[in-house]
Amino acid sequence: MRVHHFNAGTLRPLGGRLIDGRAGYLRRSELVCHCLLVDTGSELVLIETGMGSPSVQRPDWLGRPFTVLTGARPALAETAVAQVKRLGYAPGDVRHVVLTHLDLDHAGGLVDFPDATVHVYAEELRALQSPLRSSERWRYRKIQFDHGPKWISYADTGDDWYGFEAVRDLKGLPPEILLIPLTGHTRGHAGVAVQSDDGWLLNAGDSYFFHDQIDPVHPYCPPGLARFERLVQMASTPRKENQHRLRTLRTDHPEIKIFSAHDPTELAQFTQ
Numbered sequence: 213m214r215v216h217h218f219n220a221g222t223l224r225p226l227g228g229r230l231i232d233g234r235a236g237y238l239r240r241s242e243l244v245c246h247c248l249l250v251d252t253g254s255e256l257v258l259i260e261t262g263m264g265s266p267s268v269q270r271p272d273w274l275g276r277p278f279t280v281l282t283g284a285r286p287a288l289a290e291t292a293v294a295q296v297k298r299l300g301y302a303p304g305d306v307r308h309v310v311l312t313h314l315d316l317d318h319a320g321g322l323v324d325f326p327d328a329t330v331h332v333y334a335e336e337l338r339a340l341q342s343p344l345r346s347s348e349r350w351r352y353r354k355i356q357f358d359h360g361p362k363w364i365s366y367a368d369t370g371d372d373w374y375g376f377e378a379v380r381d382l383k384g385l386p387p388e389i390l391l392i393p394l395t396g397h398t399r400g401h402a403g404v405a406v407q408s409d410d411g412w413l414l415n416a417g418d419s420y421f422f423h424d425q426i427d428p429v430h431p432y433c434p435p436g437l438a439r440f441e442r443l444v445q446m447a448s449t450p451r452k453e454n455q456h457r458l459r460t461l462r463t464d465h466p467e468i469k470i471f472s473a474h475d476p477t478e479l480a481q482f483t484q
């Protein structure tokens with residue numbers, strides 16, 4: 213399976229070194245929204261959708277708190293739908309979308325693929341439809357789901373993937389695409405594993421934010437980004453446990469390419 217990597221939206225939070233670990237504090241950092249387009253040979257599968265084309269025109273699509281906090285400046289050319297076209301495909305040929313979770317910077321582009329089947333871990337769909345507390349209510353943007361996505365959700369994790377519980381039989385998708393629950397950031401957050409032509413990839417979504425966080429020897433996250441991570445987490449213990457498991461996976465299986473949603477260093481390893 214051929215896999216394309218792209219950035220579906222740039223975030224520019226203030227904080228410089230506190231966010232990205234590079235020199236200088238009085239500047240904006242750059243974070244990405246790392247998406248995959250998988251060409252299975254017979255159809256297209258989009259993994260993550262970014263902020264979506266309405267975010268370019270409509271301030272209410274993302275909401276002011278998110279826009280101010282993250283410095284998001286959506287551009288049409290960066291949206292997933294524009295990137296699919298740039299890669300030479302028709303957006304209508306995207307038959308499936310797989311999401312790590314339903315936050316606004318991951319699910320915002322669903323509206324640009326209204327006919328696609330949307331695969332998600334069941335607990336995440338429950339969190340959207342029946343929020344347990346206010347922090348869960350505010351994080352999802354109802355407006356982004358008004359078009360009625362064609363959900364398929366999965367509760368059972370009957371399979372094993374390198375020691376992780378996994379959902380292997382995603383309806384209509386080849387067995388080389390799996391959901392790997394990695395909860396903590398949200399209630400039903402999951403990674404997406406893909407067996408590409410170049411080996412296994414694990415899109416770990418927002419289960420960590422900075423590339424060195426899963427360094428087995430010297431795990432590190434810049435303090436501002438670590439603070440943000442704690443601020444937006446739903447559950448601390450599973451989040452930390454899952455980061456520990458990802459570190460172990462990296463040690464035991466360095467051949468698996470693990471990456472998170474917003475780290476530009478990780479994205480560059482695939483696009484340069």
Ligand SMILES: [Zn+2]
Nearest residue numbers: 315317418473
């Ligand atoms: Zn995110």
